[in-house]
Amino acid sequence: MTIWNKAERAGLYCGLFLLCHGIAPHLADGQTGNPAAVASLGKSIYESKCVACHGKEGKGNGPAAAVLSPRPRDFTEGKYKFRSTESGSIPTDEDLLNTVSVGLHATAMPDWKPFIGDDSLKAVVAYVKSFSIRFTRETPKLITVGGAVPSSPASIAAGKNTYDKLQCGGCHGVDGAGKGAVTTEFQDDWGYDLKPTNLTEPWTFRGGSAPRDIYLRFTTGIDGSPMPSFAGSATSHEMWDLANYVVSIGRKPVWTMNETEVIEFYSHLESRAKLDPVSRGKYLVKTVGCEFCHSPVKEDGGMIEELRFAGGQRWDLYPFDNVVSYNLTSDKETGLGNWTDEQIKTLLTKGIRRNGSRMIPYPMPWPAFASLKADDLNAIVAYLRTIPPVYNRIPDPQSPNIFSYFWGKFKVLVLKKDIPLHVFPGNAGTAKEKTMSEIDARMRQSAGEGRQ
Amino acid sequence: MKKILKWIAIIVGILLVVAFFAFLYFIPPFTLIPPEEFTRQTVEAAPSLDGITDPALRAVAERGKYIATVNDCSGCHTPLGDQGPKWDAYFSGGGRGTFKGYGTFNTRNLTPDPGTGLARRSDEQVQRVLRSGLLPEGRVAHYRDMPWAAYSNWTPEDRYAVLVYLRHLKPVAHRIPDDNAETATDDPTAIETLYSLDVGVWPDSGAARK
Numbered sequence: 290m291t292i293w294n295k296a297e298r299a300g301l302y303c304g305l306f307l308l309c310h311g312i313a314p315h316l317a318d319g320q321t322g323n324p325a326a327v328a329s330l331g332k333s334i335y336e337s338k339c340v341a342c343h344g345k346e347g348k349g350n351g352p353a354a355a356v357l358s359p360r361p362r363d364f365t366e367g368k369y370k371f372r373s374t375e376s377g378s379i380p381t382d383e384d385l386l387n388t389v390s391v392g393l394h395a396t397a398m399p400d401w402k403p404f405i406g407d408d409s410l411k412a413v414v415a416y417v418k419s420f421s422i423r424f425t426r427e428t429p430k431l432i433t434v435g436g437a438v439p440s441s442p443a444s445i446a447a448g449k450n451t452y453d454k455l456q457c458g459g460c461h462g463v464d465g466a467g468k469g470a471v472t473t474e475f476q477d478d479w480g481y482d483l484k485p486t487n488l489t490e491p492w493t494f495r496g497g498s499a500p501r502d503i504y505l506r507f508t509t510g511i512d513g514s515p516m517p518s519f520a521g522s523a524t525s526h527e528m529w530d531l532a533n534y535v536v537s538i539g540r541k542p543v544w545t546m547n548e549t550e551v552i553e554f555y556s557h558l559e560s561r562a563k564l565d566p567v568s569r570g571k572y573l574v575k576t577v578g579c580e581f582c583h584s585p586v587k588e589d590g591g592m593i594e595e596l597r598f599a600g601g602q603r604w605d606l607y608p609f610d611n612v613v614s615y616n617l618t619s620d621k622e623t624g625l626g627n628w629t630d631e632q633i634k635t636l637l638t639k640g641i642r643r644n645g646s647r648m649i650p651y652p653m654p655w656p657a658f659a660s661l662k663a664d665d666l667n668a669i670v671a672y673l674r675t676i677p678p679v680y681n682r683i684p685d686p687q688s689p690n691i692f693s694y695f696w697g698k699f700k701v702l703v704l705k706k707d708i709p710l711h712v713f714p715g716n717a718g719t720a721k722e723k724t725m726s727e728i729d730a731r732m733r734q735s736a737g738e739g740r741q
Numbered sequence: 742m743k744k745i746l747k748w749i750a751i752i753v754g755i756l757l758v759v760a761f762f763a764f765l766y767f768i769p770p771f772t773l774i775p776p777e778e779f780t781r782q783t784v785e786a787a788p789s790l791d792g793i794t795d796p797a798l799r800a801v802a803e804r805g806k807y808i809a810t811v812n813d814c815s816g817c818h819t820p821l822g823d824q825g826p827k828w829d830a831y832f833s834g835g836g837r838g839t840f841k842g843y844g845t846f847n848t849r850n851l852t853p854d855p856g857t858g859l860a861r862r863s864d865e866q867v868q869r870v871l872r873s874g875l876l877p878e879g880r881v882a883h884y885r886d887m888p889w890a891a892y893s894n895w896t897p898e899d900r901y902a903v904l905v906y907l908r909h910l911k912p913v914a915h916r917i918p919d920d921n922a923e924t925a926t927d928d929p930t931a932i933e934t935l936y937s938l939d940v941g942v943w944p945d946s947g948a949a950r951k
Contacts, residue, residue: 400869581890
């Protein structure tokens with residue numbers, strides 16, 4: 290490599306570095322007068338901060354999207370959950386600005402305010418709006434917020450009546466925490482699983498937990514979710530009472546509990562987990578992130594969702610074996626369908642495969658899973674059993690030849706060389722041809738859309 | 742007499758060569774030691790929380806410890822030597838990963854060391870990384886290098902428990918170099934490269950620990 294090439298590369302990295310660190314957008318702050326400058330400012334911030342989840346085209350399909358719950362917003366539809374506008378209406382600029390500034394609680398959407406200046410935040414909102422044609426054609430239909438009713442025992446009692454009248458308990462439970470709910474399994478407009486918010490945990494209210502935030506949720510509805518707007522079903526006064534009631538049923542969060550309360554709370558969680566091991570298992574699997582490795586990924590690191598949990602991600606662990614992540618679906622031929630519970634648990638906690646061979650302690654972190662409590666281990670197995678079968682045959686680990694192995698070990702142990710592991714894109718397993726052609730078709734489609 | 746010495750020298754020489762190859766073959770001793778030994782090391786490296794006087798806080802920290810252990814934070818955040826993790830530097834960072842086209846991230850020192858660790862970060866800053874991958878300097882970590890997209894699924898109460906646990910780790914002075922913008926993976930067909938040795942600096946001793 291020539292000196293010039295090196296200099297060029299260094300320049301490129303410098304540029305990327307500035308972009309990644311958002312320094313460039315900050316320098317441009319203050320140029321609010323010029324619409325072209327605002328647009329390019331919004332775009333540059335969006336492309337350095339937002340694309341990981343929302344995707345370059347704003348479709349909510351960035352590389353991280355497939356593992357997030359709830360999914361990131363698809364901006365192209367112009368459909369937003371947390372607004373101060375009528376059900377079905379586009380949100381106001383203030384609504385969007387608020388979401389970007391303070392984030393959405395209990396989701397991966399953070400509060401950007403400490404990182405992005407006011408003008409830049411506005412530029413991002415303008416850029417986000419530009420993804421949907423709705424913002425050029427429609428105007429937001431604001432709802433009228435009636436005069437606030439301060440909280441009082443009478444207002445709370447009246448709110449309880451409204452809670453019953455509007456049948457909130459059908460989804461949220463009579464206690465707000467799901468007790469006696471008709472059902473708590475829902476899907477949103479995009480087909481993703483959704484559970485009703487636990488109303489006793491105000492710190493998880495995505496749109497905020499002040500009485501006014503709660504009031505807005507009843508009156509605007511949460512578009513895209515089964516939560517309707519109750520505007521017209523109750524008076525403004527009743528809505529404020531209801532908001533006061535919802536605030537009143539909030540329980541103590543763990544960070545304010547005393548010893549007895551913490552112990553009681555944790556034992557309550559444990560007994561609830563025992564009653565519903567599949568849910569507990571799902572929580573553990575989702576939070577540990579099993580699907581990060583047990584699904585094949587694209588060049589940008591995004592998951593190939595048709596093969597979620599079906600393995601096929603190749604890891605080159607030289608000088609150790611090259612391995613392909615296993616198919617965790619319940620497919621009998623290529624997945625865990627024919628494994629016994631004991632075999633799954635032995636692999637999870639001891640790193641011993643079904644054929645008796647040993648795994649090294651990474652990247653599959655079995656020494657960590659050995660610390661799982663027996664109930665949690667059972668719960669994980671119970672959840673894995675519920676994953677629908679997907680055929681994807683995983684090849685056996687490939688050992689390097691003995692000379693190559695010794696040479697690699699010599700480099701690490703004697704020459705103290707840092708030998709990196711590599712992860713490769715694409716499916717290294719053998720899936721059904723039909724599955725692969727579906728994946729190809731979808732990839733071509735999204736690549737085509739990307740070019741437009 | 743000379744002949745015997747010569748033979749002894751030859752035998753010793755052969756033994757040394759065999760021992761050297763055995764060393765190369767078996768170290769790190771992944772196949773020599775039973776699985777339970779790995780688990781024992783992992784569990785014993787974690788700090789005892791008995792010293793926390795507030796019993797409520799202790800209970801929360803214990804839950805955080807359980808979550809952090811089974812999620813294997815240590816897998817990336819405990820520095821690696823050529824023969825395995827440096828357990829006495831538990832959770833003090835030093836790993837390195839590059840995601841193609843995105844950047845290089847060094848795993849940070851999560852211990853409450855005032856100069857090099859999380860004592861410099863607010864509760865909000867730490868929880869923001871766990872929830873959204875948004876680092877204190879405003880950059881978003883790649884979701885595969887730091888799996889925040891999985892940890893965003895933690896309930897806020899579980900996330901808080903992890904935070905409390907991190908606040909009660911044993912402080913280790915281990916300076917982690919700033920992330921850099923290297924976006925090329927070592928193998929051009931790979932999307933991700935994870936390095937196997939510690940990139941941190943030890944301000945105390947000046948030398949890397951075993």
